Amino acid sequence: RSTIYREYERNSVQVRKYLVYCPSKAQEQRNGRLRRSRRGRQHHDWQYARVEALLRQQWSPEQIADTLSRRGEFRISFQTIYRYVRRDWKAGGQLYRELRRRYKRRKRHYGLERRGRLQGKRMIDERPAEAEARTVPGHWEIDTVMGASWEKACIVTLTERATGYLRIGKLPNRTTKAVNRRVIELIKT
Numbered sequence: 001r002s003t004i005y006r007e008y009e010r011n012s013v014q015v016r017k018y019l020v021y022c023p024s025k026a027q028e029q030r031n032g033r034l035r036r037s038r039r040g041r042q043h044h045d046w047q048y049a050r051v052e053a054l055l056r057q058q059w060s061p062e063q064i065a066d067t068l069s070r071r072g073e074f075r076i077s078f079q080t081i082y083r084y085v086r087r088d089w090k091a092g093g094q095l096y097r098e099l100r101r102r103y104k105r106r107k108r109h110y111g112l113e114r115r116g117r118l119q120g121k122r123m124i125d126e127r128p129a130e131a132e133a134r135t136v137p138g139h140w141e142i143d144t145v146m147g148a149s150w151e152k153a154c155i156v157t158l159t160e161r162a163t164g165y166l167r168i169g170k171l172p173n174r175t176t177k178a179v180n181r182r183v184i185e186l187i188k189t
Helices: 002-011 023-036 045-056 061-071 078-090 129-133 176-188
Strands: 012-015 018-021 140-146 154-160 166-171
Touching: 002 012, 002 018, 002 023, 045 061, 045 078, 061 078, 140 176, 154 176, 166 176
Parallel strands: none
Antiparallel strands: 012 018, 140 154, 154 166
């Protein structure tokens, strides 16, 4: 709906005191805008050669862009310089080595388990058969739910497997002591 309104506003023509939308006039206006539009500025080889020379002198792309603009040689943004270095790197070039700050190679962690293992905790596959089948009440499943990474507080959930009865409690922090204390409170009430 808003797209239609924008098209109407952009391509309507004034007839007396009203705006009137005429598809053929709208197409003419669009063609005129297309003719008048310009592509982004393309830089020449000699300009990139100048940039490369300054990179080899250990200038940063920000310094290069600013200095060339101030001297009136030509205008080029530091983002364009970084894109040029990246294109060169992808093509097998060594220009990236001339950057004052090298790209850091980051070690990938692939979502390693950061949670600690609870001592004496029974694993899910070690559950009794009646708890797995949910036939006998009295088997509880406990879990903690974390919020944002900067928050220490979290919640603990207790779910009775047979009935689905749920108890939830807030924890000030995720320590064994805090969890044990809150679980006992939730079971007693």
